[in-house]
Amino acid sequence: MNRRRLWAIMVKEIRQLRRDRVTAAMIVGIPSLQLLLFGFAINLDVRGIDAGIVDQANSSTSRALVQDLMASGVIVERERVATPAQLQDHIRSGRISVGVIVPADFERRLAEHREAVQVLVDGSDTSVQNAVRQLAQMPLSDARASPPSAISVLGFYNPERRSAINIVPGLIGVILTMTMVLFTAVAVVRERERGNLEMLITTPVSSLELMLGKVLPYVAIGLVQTSIVLLLGAWVFQVPVRGSLVDVYLAALLLIAANLSLGLLISTRAQSQFQAMQMGFFVMLPSILLSGFMFPFAGMPVAAQWIAEVLPLTHFVRLIRGIMLRGAALSDLHHEVIVLAVFTLVMMTLAVRWFRKRLD
């Protein structure tokens, strides 16, 4: 390992990056845009579903019931119509997603313990359907007299159940996975495509110098992206950092190293930038879907959990949620730290070994 050659490669990489306006813009643009998109658009608590009401009983009890339904905030009254058929028309046209029918014989049905209220749901969106099914669990019969639900749910760490709090820490990992893997894979493959590599391998530059020299500038970029997400997360969504900030950055470094070594490994196999992108996406999609970032890990089939255990993002999501939301220290989560470090070591070793300073 020759420090001067390593430095020369890093300087070259930074100079090229500085001239590549689009990539430079992406470094800042991707985290900002993603944070705002995920933070605002992905709201896993379904609230404010448009509903239509038919209250044929129109008694004090039925009015109280409708009010109780609205008070949950899950559904919001948009339409009040006269017949169930009108409700169906509105659902079909998409004006409302839920219809509540209170029949004229509502109070007699209640007294006879028969189904008293019918709720129509637009089943084409499963999350809406789930939310309304939960709503239907609400004790109906004479709300004032019935006891409160036997099980009360108490939300820890995110009592207001704001999605942003859960999403922002994991989003650091998603963004680092998206950018780091692609940047490195493409950076190396581009040199092969442009013929630079044929010249580089005739110089005394070693595989390790070349790999490290290309990767180190991206480590800095990864830390910048982490900072952008943390700052915007704190500023726009009031996401707390309950653990140590140093631990947050150390965890980010672990994921950056894992992703960069994976990107390098891809670059040793991909023949063109297009292939490198394809391979990058091949890793990215399962990372986002299986890591527990969007869907709970516990709910996945065992096979999917095995795949998830191999993905660096899974371990990072556990690390970062632990540090930022539960106030855990890195040492409390040493299992995830070890897995990420081993992943990096294996990928880097394979990449340096597979990268040949030859053309055959």
Add this chain to the structure above:
Amino acid sequence: MNPLAIRATGLTRRFGDLVAVDAVSLSVPRGSVYGFLGPNGSGKSTTIRMLCGLLIPSAGTVEVLGLRIPQQAEALKHRIGYMTQRFSLFDDLLVIENLEFLAAVRGVPKAETGARIQAMLREYHLQDCAQQLAGTLSGGQKQRLALAGAVIHRPDLLLLDEPTSAVDPESRRDFWEKLFDLADIGTTILVSTHYMDEAERCHRLAILDHGHLVADGVPADLAAALDGRVLKIVCAKPRQAQAQLLAAAGVLSVAQIGSELRVMTSPNPALRDRLIQLLAAAGIAATVAPTRPNLEDVFVAATHAPAAEQAA
């Protein structure tokens, strides 16, 4: 000191079923400009890549600057410069940044780097575009920059793979002057080309065809060996005469040059009279005279050898 910079014996490279280079043996003396002449796909690039360890030979032994290749290829990389067919420096770096990078990775001592880069800019007429992106240079400038980058560390051996295929004749002439300057200070140069005029200027020349080494020697000697086998024919109807001649035994090739025909024959002193009779019989009056062989004739004779054997 070993008087040979490169010694290769039985060098062979197969890509699957294709034999790209077949049992080539070479000796390149130190300080000489050694040419590889051959059509596209004749194995020139593959041979050069094997000589500097970029490709592993399927068979054969190679010794370059006293180092066994490919085993000692890394040690060799400190002592060679290599210029690829395609411009392989960084389009998105300035000329001066490219040179800074190459000086660092090729191991120019740090204290000398600044002066060396200035010397290179002067030597290769790049001062005016030092602050320009390499991607915006003209073909000739790119080629000079590539050469400057390949010799910035003063290598003992310079390998050039069709370095002049993308530049105009004027730039090619200047380029060759630079090569002789380098040879003059002791650099051994191996250069592949498909231009006859460039091949003619080399100290020694190897002709490759379909992976075989078909001729090897000093260009003038190679041409002299063909004395008496090249005939110049002047006649009224060159196209008809050409058709007649191509059908005749012992004729290897006929090329029309202006209104004359240049005929390459197999080595047979009686052939000239036979050809005169043949043309007369076809009603074509012609004068047939021997002419001095040139390198193009050497190339034709070397690459047509198998066909001549079939005819005989």
